[in-house]
Amino acid sequence: xxxxxxxxxxxxxxxGTALLAAAMWLYDLTPEVESRQLDPIRDTGxxxxxxxxxxxSVQVQRVAAARSLASATPRxxxxxxxxGVFLIVHARATSKxxxxxxxxxxxETPGGYVFRKxxxxxxxxxxxxxxxPLIWDETAFVFELPPRRLAGARxxxxxxxxxxxxxxxxxxxxxxxRSRAADLIRRAAxxxxxxxxxx
Numbered sequence: 001x002x003x004x005x006x007x008x009x010x011x012x013x014x015x016g017t018a019l020l021a022a023a024m025w026l027y028d029l030t031p032e033v034e035s036r037q038l039d040p041i042r043d044t045g046x047x048x049x050x051x052x053x054x055x056x057s058v059q060v061q062r063v064a065a066a067r068s069l070a071s072a073t074p075r076x077x078x079x080x081x082x083x084g085v086f087l088i089v090h091a092r093a094t095s096k097x098x099x100x101x102x103x104x105x106x107x108e109t110p111g112g113y114v115f116r117k118x119x120x121x122x123x124x125x126x127x128x129x130x131x132x133p134l135i136w137d138e139t140a141f142v143f144e145l146p147p148r149r150l151a152g153a154r155x156x157x158x159x160x161x162x163x164x165x166x167x168x169x170x171x172x173x174x175x176x177x178r179s180r181a182a183d184l185i186r187r188a189a190x191x192x193x194x195x196x197x198x199x
Contacts, residue, residue: 040158040169047175055168056100056131058093058157061138063174065150065184066192069142079191080120082144087184088194089141089155089174093131101128103160104169105141110152117141140194150181 045051047060066086071077093102105117118141129139141155153176158169176184 040167042156042169042171044171044173046173049172051170051172053168053170054096055159056093056095056102056170058091058102058170058172060089060091060155060172060174062090063176063184064088064090064192065188066190067188068190068192070191070193070195084144084146085150085185085188086192087143087145087150087153088192089143090138091141091155091157092136092138093157094136095131095133097133099130099132100159101130102139102157103128105155105157107143107145108154108156108171109145109149111149113145113149115143115145115149117143120144142194147181147185150185151176151178153181 041053043051043053047063050057050059064087066088068079068081069086070079087107089107107115107117109115129137131137141157145153153174155172155174156169157172159167
């Protein structure tokens with residue numbers, strides 16, 4: 001009786017271990033594929049080009065770099081400084097059918113590094129603007145990153161939402177070659193006024 005119970009328990013343990021090993025193997029194998037399946041479909045382009053998809057159009061007009069950003073309340077707060085560099089991407093956008101917001105914006109750089117917009121509350125330009133059909137409005141995206149990650153950076157913007165695979169996104173090559181990135185860093189501004197630059 002005891003021998004039979006031990007055999008059943010041992011068999012169950014072996015089956016459980018095998019299932020756990022298989023689950024771990026599948027987990028290691030598939031997360032990258034699954035994450036790509038959940039990504040929105042991207043339309044691509046370069047700085048200066050209008051990138052269009054069924055939901056919106058966007059055009060990156062220029063990029064700038066800064067060592068510090070002017071505070072929204074300069075009389076009471078000092079400039080916001082960084083040990084790295086702020087990259088400011090100036091763009092304009094319009095929706096195709098209905099008002100929408102570009103709620104997700106990130107900078108993707110060689111080596112698989114991803115930097116999110118508005119890294120600090122004090123850097124934020126406020127709520128995401130709502131883009132109207134057929135009306136072009138300007139906006140800016142602010143990223144904080146190490147200077148060595150600037151070369152080769154691409155902007156990816158999209159609607160976001162609960163089902164990203166059903167939304168649209170735009171991937172834009174910012175034209176930041178090594179020499180162009182080095183020049184931007186060398187000329188990075190102090191006390192860059194985001195609000196004045198986007199008004």
